[in-house]
Amino acid sequence: MSNSSMYKRIGILFNDRMLRGVAVGKTGQEKLAWYEEAASRHEVIPVYFRLEDVDMHSMQVKAYMRQGKRYVSRKIALPRVIHNRAIYTNPRYDRKIQTIIDRGYILYNQVNRYGKMTIHEILRKDPYLYPFLPETEIASEETIHTLMKRHQSLIIKPNNSSVGKGIMKMERTSRGWQAIYPTTPRLGKQRWQQQRTTGEVIPQVILNRIRKAKSTYLVQQTLPLSKYAGRPFDLRVSVQKCSDRNWKITGVVGKVAPTTTFVTNVAQGGAVVPFEQLVGASLPNFTAEVLLNRVSNFSLHIAHVLANILPNVADFGLDIGISPDGCPLFIECNGRDQRYSFKEAKLLQLWKATYENPIAYGASLLQPPSSSS
Structure with a gap:
């Protein structure tokens, strides 16, 4: 050879x-x-x-x-x-x-899965991003009580899980709090149950799952996500390095929670909807172009901040929300974007591009250094 x-x-x-x-x-x-x-x-x-x-x-x-x-x-x-x-x-x-x-x-992409708290700690140090991050702590009885005093709704989720597995929610009611939680950790069409408490008491199912878990849970404020047909949605934003070795936005697609729950992940029954369709129906006071520019600039900034700390990164799948007043909000970062959201949305060219850009970037690294005259 x-x-x-x-x-x-x-x-x-x-x-x-x-x-x-x-x-x-x-x-x-x-x-x-x-x-x-x-x-x-x-x-x-x-x-x-x-x-x-x-x-x-x-x-x-x-x-x-x-x-x-x-x-x-x-x-x-x-x-x-x-x-x-x-x-x-x-x-x-x-x-x-x-x-x-x-x-x-x-x-x-030396490491393809970072703990959610690791990513949060990096991003929260950036003054531009800080206002658009959910308040987040390692989950314990003490930290949950602290966030209960500040917010009307909380998300509790494993630090190292993906595709929405193990996520739970707490919401304030007229008499206290209720937990919304999956009956099983398996993916697919899960059944969701509720457990109510009175006063400032944490639902026992939340405490039990945190204490019995083999890994750490996080507690964070629920972000004020815009809704599509009454259901919360967020965006999967593919940010990748390409042939010129710079970061670019490969594609953006919406993920809408099913009517039965708050989780938007496609693996948990979320529906994919094209970006323009989502924002046109949900945020009529903004043009799709304006919102796309905001989301793109926000996502590129996140990629640059992470790339300054994390080794040899070239590919992120970001979950980004949009508030009712049109502000991008950071939800999660996926180091190994599974890319199928674009397939599910029948956005074939964007789906292909999520494969092409990493190859184009790799091919550029194979080129010998150009000799200066």
Whole structure:
């Protein structure tokens, strides 16, 4: 194999389960065809592998490459540029990734899942962003009581979960408080129940779940989200680095909570609605162009702030709300945007672009430095 062909390869790092799906053509929400199409345009060859198959002595890896209409496994030199789509919870994998980087390889999106509190602590230090963040604390009986005195509604959610799993809500009633919580941690069409208390008493189900949880919960004020047909909505904003190595907004799509709950996540039954349709019906005093500019500038600012602290980031899926007075509000940051919101909204070109930009960025990193005259 020539040096030039090795030079043009770009690695895509998957978890074990996703990589097993490559061989049989079942990769869930990950659309390999869009990687291949983008790679062809940018004259690179995508190869798919898992961290376990990287030999740190020879710096070779067993990887899958497309051959005709199927994928075959071959042992090749580890690509110099790697797009990370895996999430690891074992520290030894983090150490292996860091060693690869220390040896001169470029691996972007080095960590794909940060705790919500980690992100919040970074953003709250920025004076521009601070007014648009929910007040947030590590959940305990004491901190919940503190926020109960300041707000009429609270969100309680796991620090490290995704797609809305484990989220609960507390609302003030005429007599006290009520908890709204899922009966099961499983995803899909969950059943939601309520538990009421009188006075300033925290519903017992909230305390029980926090105390029994294996990981930390957060408590935060409920943001004043605009509503579409009486249902709260937020936006998924894809912010990515592209071929010029600068941040750009790839796409924006709305997520509307079902009538049965407050959670907008698509995995929890939320509906995707095009941005223009949402804001036209919900915020008639603002043009879609004005709101899109506000959301875009806000999201780009978030990306720049995070990129100054977090290592080797190139891809964020931001959940952004809009208040009734047209202000963007920060909800969450997803390090590994699953990208399917654009698919569900039938926004095919935006869906493809969420795959193309990371490949374009990686291809730009493969280019030799331009010689100055």
